[in-house]
Amino acid sequence: MSAPTASTLVTFDWLVLAPVAVPALGAVLVLVVDALAPRLVRLHAAVGLLALTAAIALAVPGALRSADDPLRSLCLPAPDGACLYEAGPLASALQLGALGSALVVLLLSWPGADPREPLRGGPAVVVSLVLAATAGAAGVAAAHDLGSWLVCLELATLPAIGLVALRGDSPAGRGALALLTTSLVSFAMVVLGAALWLVSTGEAVFAPGGVQDALADPQRRVVLLLAALLLLAGLGFKLSLVPFHAWTPQAYAGATEPVAAFLAATSKVAALAALLVVVRPLVGAGAPVLVAIGILAAVSMTLGNVLALVQDDPVRLLAWSTVAQAGWVILPLSALDDGAAAASGGYLLAYVIATLVAFTVVHVVTATPRRRGVVDQGRTLAAHTGLLRAHPLLGGALGLALLSLAGLPPGVIGLVAKVVALRPVVGEGQWLLAVVAVLNAVLGVAVYLRWFAVLLRDPDEGPARAVIRRIPRSALAALVLGGTALVATSVMPQLLLGLLG
Known part of the structure; x- marks a missing residue:
């Protein structure tokens, strides 16, 4: 066998x-532990929490580095010198967002905490799927090839489909099918776009050098913009x-x-991280990309806010909130x-924190056993x-989360993120x-204050006091x-925004 070449x-x-x-x-x-000791269900969750905690600790150094000196690995030697893995402050901050949100999801999925029918497959399957998807989310933030x-x-996508389906009922099946169909279409478009990127730039990496060369050539420019x-x-x-x-409200409503x-937080971090890897080399690409992004942003925040305003199911409301916030x-x-990339990443992380708090409270309220004589209001x-x-505690946390999503004090981080x-x-x-964004900010205030007003009513008018013990x-x-x-981020927004370089 011949020796490998330097390249x-x-x-x-x-x-x-x-x-x-x-x-x-x-x-x-987790899967090995499940095979050896399937009855130790809490051990599976504990292994998942330890893995995520260790990964969070190991991602912190990248977030504290200078943007000019990112952490690199999988680098080719000179003269090529390209690194296939590069984690600067923004990429590491997104990794922390994905890992931290997955940690919260595992805590909410802790064995025995939910008295309703458990998910199919047991804790081992849930934990392994969450960990696998989170590894993908962390990887796509720093992958450059x-x-x-x-x-x-x-x-980062496929395990989420399984997580939705594990509930095992008809709404979960419909939600998983919608997500699967969407994922197949999405994958086809992404693969075609990646192929055209390779053709136009001549490089199998997302790097500004090949992009600038392609933009300078009229024929290659067309292919690159299509990619x-x-x-x-x-x-x-x-x-x-x-x-x-279209898949979003159906998948959210069908899932636990x-x-x-997880879909609203970790999966969105993965999607934005992937988009930033594509967009950052495209600085200078010109009007077609700018117009497309602007139209998507304006239409998404408008439609998301309008439909969120009429929802009575809090999970569906948060699903349409995701659509609106994706525009932001x-x-x-x-x-x-x-x-622009740092501003986008900062907004996403602010949204993720507030949304996780909101989902946590909704989960507690929905999953708490109903006492005899109390009407089950459900979702x-x-x-x-x-x-x-x-x-x-629950009402204050949910109230602060809603105010943060609305961009109102004391949820200062939401307001700062919108300004940024x-x-x-x-x-x-x-x-x-x-102007469209500002009008949608006002409309968003109406969306979240409508829910916030419910928290302020007389508790005797609803089931909260009797249900949650x-x-x-x-x-x-x-x-x-x-x-x-x-x-912490509302008191000192720089704790979050300062990580993004």
Whole structure:
């Protein structure tokens, strides 16, 4: 066998790769533990929590690095010198968002905490699927070659379909089928876009050098722009952007609250991370990409807010909220300047924290056993009547989350995130898009204040006081983690936005 050439050699740094490798290895370990000791269901969840905690600790150094000196691995030697894995402050912050949100989801899915019918397959399957999808979400944020990027993107998507289906009833089946169909269409568009990217740039990496060369050639420029639009459309499915959003309310409503939280948080981090890898080299691509992103942002936030305003099911309301917030997430990218990616990432992380807190409270309210003589309101806004006065911890956390999503004090992080998201748009003079965003900010206030008003009513008018007698420890831990992050970032927004470089 001949010796490998220098160009085939790469450098490995396992500590740099650990935020991706540790959750993946944790998923395998959970399945091994389940095969050896299937009755130790709490051990499966504990292994998952330990894997995510270790991965979070190992992702922190990348978030604290300078943007000019990111963590790199899988690098080719000179003269090529390209690195296939690169985790700067923004990529590492998104990895922390994916890992932290998955940690909250595992706490909400803790064995025995939910008295309703457990998910099919048991805790081992749930934990392994969450870990596998989270590994994909962490990997796609730092992957810079087409192969790793595609594999990590689909690894972040496919386990989520299984998680939705594990509930085992008809709504779950319909939600999983909608998500599966959407994922197949999305994957086809993404693969075609990746192929055109390779043809136009001549490189199997997302790098500005090949992009600038392609933009300078009129024929290659057309192919590159078509590739960018196909990639944007494919990732639009995963981000729940209009008109690629139809699966979102159906999948959220069919899933359990923890799985819906996973779709709203971890999966969205993966989708934006994948989009940023594509968009950042495209600075200077010009009008077609800018117009497409701007239209998607405006239509998504408008339709999402309008339909969220008429929802009575809090999970469906949060699903349409995801559609509206996805428009805000990509809004800065319509400027395609150097600060747009950080603004987009900052908005997404602020949304993730508030949404996780909201889903945690909804899960506790919905899953709590009903006492005799108390009407089961199920997933309705009426089930939260008087929650702020009857159960201040739950009501206060949900209230702060809703105010953060609305961008109102004391949810300061939501307000700051909206200002940061608008700054690149205003800086580029896109005044029509800025006006649409401001109008939607006002409409969003109506969406979340409608729910907030239910929390302020007399608790005797609703079932909250009679229903909720205690909060499961795992759900309380999730609430404390999310609530602490929400309070800390509202008091000091720089704790979050400062991580993004």
